Amino acid sequence: MTSTIPPDESAARAEALVPRFKFERLLNLDQAGRRISLLGNIDSEPGILLLERAAFPTDANHLSTLPTSLVDIKNLGANDIYSWFLASSPPTPSTPNLKLNLIYPCTPAHIKKYTSQSLRIVLETPSIYKTYMQPYMSQKREAGALNWIFNILEGRTEQEQVIYRAPNPDKDEGFLLLPDLNWDRKTMGSLHLLGLVERRDLWSLRDLRKEHVGWVKHMRDMLLEATVKLYPELERDQLKLYVHYQPTYYHFHIHIVHVNLESGSTQATGKALGLENIISQLETIQGGPEAGMADVSLSYHLGEASELWEKIYLPLKEGRSVEL
Known part of the structure; x- marks a missing residue:
């Protein structure tokens, strides 16, 4: 549809x-x-x-x-x-x-996101993730925050934005590519694509485990192959792949950018983790197939007006109880 x-x-x-x-x-x-x-x-x-x-x-x-x-x-x-x-x-x-990018109608969360604000570095331990972040992510998903993503994946909306969809994918291998809102869609040196996976059991990189290493490598290869097929003037070693944490929305997706793209805040330490580094960490992490990114501490930055800072990290810093 x-x-x-x-x-x-x-x-x-x-x-x-x-x-x-x-x-x-x-x-x-x-x-x-x-x-x-x-x-x-x-x-x-x-x-x-x-x-x-x-x-x-x-x-x-x-x-x-x-x-x-x-x-x-x-x-x-x-x-x-x-x-x-x-x-x-x-x-x-x-x-x-x-x-130009227009967000209309926007929500208070959008206004907070795009308002100038001071940043804080936080350390998300496995305990903080399991106690607070997982319930927070679940709340967002249950409130319908991902309906727009599912509409794209299922072909209901924004199909004119989809530039590639994996043909006849096997189980858990479906994905589609869309241009990032900040790319002008013609300047190859600033290419920026989003790879949305169709499987819904992965909310963020926290859900990746040792048993997913083969899948992540296969997705990496398919995303690179699709990108150079779409843009024959590019070669695989001109592209880099990374994942955001915290992501803007809790459905696993991978960013594909040209290596010449200026590294602004979205590619900075405290926001982006290189896909190759994630693969290496999964391969070397201690434990069996179930061990994964949920078992490590992750450091990242948050704006002081963000919900995560106001609801979770500021109360924890001040010794107050967290109310989600």
């Missing part, structure tokens, strides 16, 4: 939303000022608009006219052979210079 709204009509509806966005306040300015997060509303419902500088076009025609198209050039300084300036490049319909 697929969406009843034709892709062209769905795109037109989405494009009509942006001009109706009414600004309320600035949430964040990050990536060295290249991305801005705005809170506003559309028809009285809250929304978040993310604006990011788009990649430069690289075709020869555009580059040959780029220097002469610059306006408002102002010199900021000079030293020997070096000079630096500020300038403006007028946009043209064929070379848009902004990439």
Whole structure:
């Protein structure tokens, strides 16, 4: 079963939303000022608009006219052979210079996520995971937080976003690929895909055990094969795979990115764990087939406005009881 709204009509509806966005306040300015997060509303419902500088076009025609198209050039300084300036490049319909993401209608959790906030490093021990994190994950899943993922997997929504689906997969080997929201879908050096597995017994990397090593390696190979098939200009050793912990949603998925992609906060220590390192850790962990990532301590960062910090780690730090 697929969406009843034709892709062209769905795109037109989405494009009509942006001009109706009414600004309320600035949430964040990050990536060295290249991305801005705005809170506003559309028809009285809250929304978040993310604006990011788009990649430069690289075709020869555009580059040959780029220097002469610059306006408002102002010199900021000079030293020997070096000079630096500020300038403006007028946009043209064929070379848009902004990439937009719209979250509408958004929830308070979205607002917290995209609001500038201080970070804290936390240590999630096996005991904290089993006592607090597992029940927290279960609450989120039971509340329907993953319905949108299941709708994609089952072919009900967003099928126009699916760029690859594993053909005739064996048991537990099904997966699909989607472009990450932050990729412009054309600049290979910033390629970023999401590999969603179809099996539902794995919520996060915490569910991976020694007995899953063969499966993880097989998924790695299939994801790499599918990516280079989609983009023949790429080779396997130009791609890196990682998993987030904590993930944004509790359904196991793997990120596939070009090695040249700048390592922002989503690839930083405290957020991303390389898939090869996870495989190695599973292979060398002490114990039988049931031993796994649930048995180790994991360190990661959290925003002070996040639910996990407010509900779990701040109470634990202050010696208070945790109420989920």
